[in-house]
Amino acid sequence: MEVLEAIATTRAIRRFRPEPIPEADLATILFAASRAPSGSNRQLFRFLLLRDDETSRQAKALIGGVAREAWNAKRAHDGYDRGSGGDMSSPKARTAQAMQEFVDRYEEIPVNVLPCLIRHRAPNPGEGASIYPSCQNLLLAARALGYGGVITMWHAAVEPQLRELLAVPDGVGISACIPLGRPVGGHGPVRRRPLAELVYDGGWEKPAPWAVDPPGTRFAQAGPPKS
Amino acid sequence: MEVLEAIATTRAIRRFRPEPIPEADLATILFAASRAPSGSNRQLFRFLLLRDDETSRQAKALIGGVAREAWNAKRAHDGYDRGSGGDMSSPKARTAQAMQEFVDRYEEIPVNVLPCLIRHRAPNPGEGASIYPSCQNLLLAARALGYGGVITMWHAAVEPQLRELLAVPDGVGISACIPLGRPVGGHGPVRRRPLAELVYDGGWEKPAPWAVDPPGTRFAQAGPPKS
Numbered sequence: 001m002e003v004l005e006a007i008a009t010t011r012a013i014r015r016f017r018p019e020p021i022p023e024a025d026l027a028t029i030l031f032a033a034s035r036a037p038s039g040s041n042r043q044l045f046r047f048l049l050l051r052d053d054e055t056s057r058q059a060k061a062l063i064g065g066v067a068r069e070a071w072n073a074k075r076a077h078d079g080y081d082r083g084s085g086g087d088m089s090s091p092k093a094r095t096a097q098a099m100q101e102f103v104d105r106y107e108e109i110p111v112n113v114l115p116c117l118i119r120h121r122a123p124n125p126g127e128g129a130s131i132y133p134s135c136q137n138l139l140l141a142a143r144a145l146g147y148g149g150v151i152t153m154w155h156a157a158v159e160p161q162l163r164e165l166l167a168v169p170d171g172v173g174i175s176a177c178i179p180l181g182r183p184v185g186g187h188g189p190v191r192r193r194p195l196a197e198l199v200y201d202g203g204w205e206k207p208a209p210w211a212v213d214p215p216g217t218r219f220a221q222a223g224p225p226k227s
Numbered sequence: 228m229e230v231l232e233a234i235a236t237t238r239a240i241r242r243f244r245p246e247p248i249p250e251a252d253l254a255t256i257l258f259a260a261s262r263a264p265s266g267s268n269r270q271l272f273r274f275l276l277l278r279d280d281e282t283s284r285q286a287k288a289l290i291g292g293v294a295r296e297a298w299n300a301k302r303a304h305d306g307y308d309r310g311s312g313g314d315m316s317s318p319k320a321r322t323a324q325a326m327q328e329f330v331d332r333y334e335e336i337p338v339n340v341l342p343c344l345i346r347h348r349a350p351n352p353g354e355g356a357s358i359y360p361s362c363q364n365l366l367l368a369a370r371a372l373g374y375g376g377v378i379t380m381w382h383a384a385v386e387p388q389l390r391e392l393l394a395v396p397d398g399v400g401i402s403a404c405i406p407l408g409r410p411v412g413g414h415g416p417v418r419r420r421p422l423a424e425l426v427y428d429g430g431w432e433k434p435a436p437w438a439v440d441p442p443g444t445r446f447a448q449a450g451p452p453k454s
Contacts (some may be wrong), residue, residue, distance in 0.1 A: 006230040007259045007364050023437035030438055032234045034425050035417040037378055043420050043449040053429045129378050136360035137234050144230045151356050167431045175351035177240045187362040192319015193270050198261050202280045204394045211257055222270040
């Protein structure tokens, strides 16, 4: 698959078929992840996989449990069942249904990847430059092989239990949790705000009139569906 | 270019030809950057370009100045001119020479991209998941079009002056500075530690024997050249 096409069609995938990912494909995906840059090329990224052994199943259950709690709270708090949420064809209702199915079936997702960072200094916002590029490589390679996933942060709510269960040492950050599998349905184009709203030239909010989206681009507002 | 090939050959580029990047190519590169995921799809990433206007030239001079200071200090502190550094064919000496040329000619690099994050909560290590995936998309798209760059953090040392010069508001983080241009020389394969050292299966440091690098992979130790 051509790289620009892969980039333009690597969407967040939250509905998965239950079949496992062959190890050869996982190796290709993780090789791609490990090609990412990191600060001073220190390569302090590590990729901890949760698959089908007993410990991994326990870890996935911890994450699935907190994902359901977090989603149920958000569903109520953000009013997903009010307004257009009552119309099952609305974007809001479809988002809610997809999220509900995602968390309800979390433990069936064949693979979770925990991208971890061995910290050589105190936790700070810039450290992500040494771990999140690898996550994007991972998602793009998965896309190229017909898999999908999404960067999630639910694990943070059960991090003490996860660290103990998986023997993750002090000084190592668990930077995300990426469920991976074969998607139900296809990979449509990624939709974002128009490029003109995201690119500045020569100063903050200075327009970049050359920053035009390709012909036929469809846009999406930021954040979860409104109203 | 095929996505897995792009991922495997997107190296840090630090030597650039002076020719500008056509705006159509910049648009393609930034479109790719904007396809990246971000937390709750909030799309709080912004891409501030420094090109050839007077303000941008001042900003590049600020960053170039601090880059030279930082590199000169590191060159002395880390002993780049001792040991094998005296042998101009050694990896250490070649790294030092490449870095010296990089900082000495910083202002000639045609484009700098400042990926910025509009913060909706206090700065934290996880916020990078909303900005650094876009940096990797940007570098991969640049690679596909024959350009290259590298994620740098030198800007942090002149951040107050940069913020004032570019009118970057409070609450916005400047997450990196990525110089971009047409490379001098080619794009060789990325080299990293063997995959077996970076991938764990079912627990910290639990081996993943299936995580094998493709045949013919050449490896590189972590961090800058030693001895």
